[in-house]
Amino acid sequence: MLKKERYKYFVEYFSKNQPNAVTELHYNSPYQLLVAVILSAQCTDKRINQVTPKLFERFPDAASLAASDADEIFPYIRSVSYPNNKAKHLAGMGKLLMENFNGVVPSDLKDLQTLPGVGRKTANVIASVVFDAPAIAVDTHVFRVSNRIGLTTRATTPLAVEKQLVEYLPQDTLAIAHHWLILHGRYICVARTPKCEICPLTWFCKYYEQHNTEKALLKAEAAKQKKAEAAKKKRTLNTISKELKKRSVDKNN
Ligand code: SF4
Numbered sequence: 001m002l003k004k005e006r007y008k009y010f011v012e013y014f015s016k017n018q019p020n021a022v023t024e025l026h027y028n029s030p031y032q033l034l035v036a037v038i039l040s041a042q043c044t045d046k047r048i049n050q051v052t053p054k055l056f057e058r059f060p061d062a063a064s065l066a067a068s069d070a071d072e073i074f075p076y077i078r079s080v081s082y083p084n085n086k087a088k089h090l091a092g093m094g095k096l097l098m099e100n101f102n103g104v105v106p107s108d109l110k111d112l113q114t115l116p117g118v119g120r121k122t123a124n125v126i127a128s129v130v131f132d133a134p135a136i137a138v139d140t141h142v143f144r145v146s147n148r149i150g151l152t153t154r155a156t157t158p159l160a161v162e163k164q165l166v167e168y169l170p171q172d173t174l175a176i177a178h179h180w181l182i183l184h185g186r187y188i189c190v191a192r193t194p195k196c197e198i199c200p201l202t203w204f205c206k207y208y209e210q211h212n213t214e215k216a217l218l219k220a221e222a223a224k225q226k227k228a229e230a231a232k233k234k235r236t237l238n239t240i241s242k243e244l245k246k247r248s249v250d251k252n253n
């Protein structure tokens with residue numbers, strides 16, 4: 001199947017079935033989304049949503065964040081991953097937002113990336129979600145699912161994936177495609193073992209195609225049998241070892 005066809009089916013399927021996909025992070029303003037996205041690096045959205053209500057109550061805007069420091073922010077985010085670093089990032093981000101942007105989250109990708117804790121991925125999320133810019137953020141889910149489906153080829157870095165997605169996806173779907181890929185990766189095309197048995201994309205997924213040829217299925221079956229035989233052998237050896245120990249105890253008595 002041609003790459004262009006995979007894109008076509010991908011956009012058709014999700015446009016029809018998830019036309020309103022959005023981020024699972026809770027926020028009410030660009031500032032709140034920026035804070036939530038910074039916190040969400042290497043952490044789950046669920047965890048971030050647990051800490052942000054109290055954090056936003058105490059630090060409702062860039063000015064309040066700028067007036068604080070990492071020590072004051074830390075207790076509010078102690079349960080997220082890398083709380084020390086993130087507390088420093090948030091304090092620095094608040095200060096820079098006030099000093100350079102009047103407390104308003106900028107729309108420009110370069111401006112966004114001058115803020116502490118904001119890399120290309122976070123900047124792309126803000127640009128696309130808040131400002132409707134034709135950008136797509138590549139996180140671990142987007143990276144993995146794009147590669148598996150075959151939307152990207154030989155893309156070994158997030159930037160390479162981003163470039164191919166931007167090249168092939170219709171511009172008006174870039175922002176929402178980010179959510180399609182994340183949600184699909186979070187709930188179906190999961191990292192360790194993708195749930196292909198319940199996935200509606202099998203008919204155009206490259207990974208599925210490659211892993212479901214007769215040869216691949218035979219190989220998987222052979223590996224399964226080998227594993228079962230090894231487990232059986234281990235059980236038998238354990239039984240023999242226990243029996244020998246028992247006999248040795250009986251003999252000594
Ligand atoms: S078929 Fe499997 S590998 Fe392909 S997208 Fe679905 S879950 Fe992922």
